[in-house]
Amino acid sequence: MAKQPNPARRNERSRQAILTAARDLVSEVGYAKLTIEAIAARAGVGKQTIYRWWPSKGAVIFDAFLALSEAGPEQGIALPDTGDLEADLKMVMRATAAEFADPASEAPIRALNIEMINDPGLAAQYREKLADPVNEAKKARLRSAQRAGQLAADADLDLALELLYAPLYQRWLLRSGPLTPEYADTLVEVFLKAMRPEPA
Amino acid sequence: MAKQPNPARRNERSRQAILTAARDLVSEVGYAKLTIEAIAARAGVGKQTIYRWWPSKGAVIFDAFLALSEAGPEQGIALPDTGDLEADLKMVMRATAAEFADPASEAPIRALNIEMINDPGLAAQYREKLADPVNEAKKARLRSAQRAGQLAADADLDLALELLYAPLYQRWLLRSGPLTPEYADTLVEVFLKAMRPEPA
Structure with missing residues (x-):
């Protein structure tokens, strides 16, 4: 007797095919020109299958990126903490700069950001x-540095993250300068100067 | 005898009508849905008139914003320089925050930014x-502060401007926090700490 197809498994395969197609197509044609029809055709599913699971193009793209992200909250993300704040942050910022500078991730990350800049709901969800x-x-990681007396104890950590990351983000968005390891290091150095404890 | 119409004047009137229509429409429907046809209809000109003067939708929008900008290089832009760097920068940053937070300029500035983020050529032109x-x-203004010993003499001024403006820009783009006068002040304070001269 032939095995019955497993619907849950087939659904999951379709879902993955849709997410992969969405990611690939957004890189190829950009978000504005992307259609649900094209995603369905590329994934080999009917348009209605997509509409059954997602309310909009933006929602598919968002899930496509969510699926890509290795780091869910449940997996316990942690930054390196060697005790050397400057070295740890430089490692993280160099990796971030390299990720943004990577042509392979450039198009989909840009499409996602444009969508978030357009759509407040998607930005909030992200x-x-x-x-x-x-x-x-x-x-x-920054709190650990505060406890070690390496950062001002009263530093606003949300502001701290803006200060550290926003220049890199702006430079990448507007392509206004190179995203080199040296640039990443400089951002960390200037950040540490801005956030260091005042001498007693 | 009836006056002859003045073609240069008529052209200028059409040009202004096109730029106004482009600005209005980009606020109303967003950049993605904006068409040359709609701009022409709103401006009361033929589509060919627009194509005679501009190669693309992006080019019209860009000129529409260029026309809006009061500050051309030839007009000599200058920042306040009272000698009090902190007060001068707070004034400038509060004005910038208010401009970004203003609902009237929100839609067209956002449309222009999305277009620049999409199109490296337009970003470079801007x-x-x-x-x-x-x-x-x-x-x-920052050089004047360097001469006055208020900013590190070796500070990289391009980096300084990124540090001062990028957090505000990111917060506005992603709507991740309020653009208050207090926020503007805080950005100036942390900027000055990052950029101040090291004690001898």
């Missing part, structure tokens, strides 16, 4: 599901 | 024609 857990991990 | 002259004026 913040809640993806950015906040990562930011909490970053703040945990 | 930098050259609009941002660089303004940035030069800001750097002139």
Whole structure:
């Protein structure tokens, strides 16, 4: 007797195919020109299958990126903590700069950001599901530095993260300068100067 | 005898009508849905008139914003220089925050930024024609502060401007926090700490 197909398994395969197609297509044609029809065709599913699971194009793209992200809150993200704050932050910022500078991730990350800049709801959803857990991990590292007397005890850690990351983000968005390891290091140095404890 | 219409004057009137229509429509429908046809209809001109003067939708929008900007390089932009760097920068940053927070300018500025983030050529053109002259004026103020010993003499002024403005820009783009006068002040304070001269 032939095996019955497993619907749950087939659904999961379709879902993965849709997410992969969405990611690939957004890189190829950009978000504005991306259609649900094209995602369905590329994934080999009917358009209705996509609409059954997602209310909009933005929602599919968002899930496509969520699926890509290795770091869920449940997996316990942690930043390196060797005790050397400057070295730890430089490692993290160099990795971030390299990720943004990587042509392979450039197009989909840009499409996602444009969508978030357009759509306040998507930006809020991204913040809640993806950015906040990562930011909490970053703040945990900064709190450890505060306890070690390496950062001002009263520093506003949300502001601290803006200060550290926003210049890199702006430079990447507007392509206004190179995202080199040296640039990453400089951002850390100037950040530490801005956030260091005042001499007693 | 009836007056002959003045073609140069009529052209200028059409040009202004097109730029106004482009600005209005980009606020109403967003950049992605904006068409040359709609701009032409709103401005009361033929589509070919627009194509005769501009190669693309992006080019019209760009000129529409260029026309809006009061500050051309030839007009000599200057930042306040009372000698009190902190007060001068707080005034400037509060004005910048208020401008970004203003619902009236929100939609067109957002549309322009999305277009620049999408299109490296437009971003470069914007930098050259609009941002660089303004940035030069800001750097002139910072150089004055360097001469007065209020900023590190070896501070990288391009980095300084990124540090001062990028957090505000990111917060506005992603709507991740309020753009209050207090926030503007805090950015100036942390900037001054990052950029101050090291004690001898």
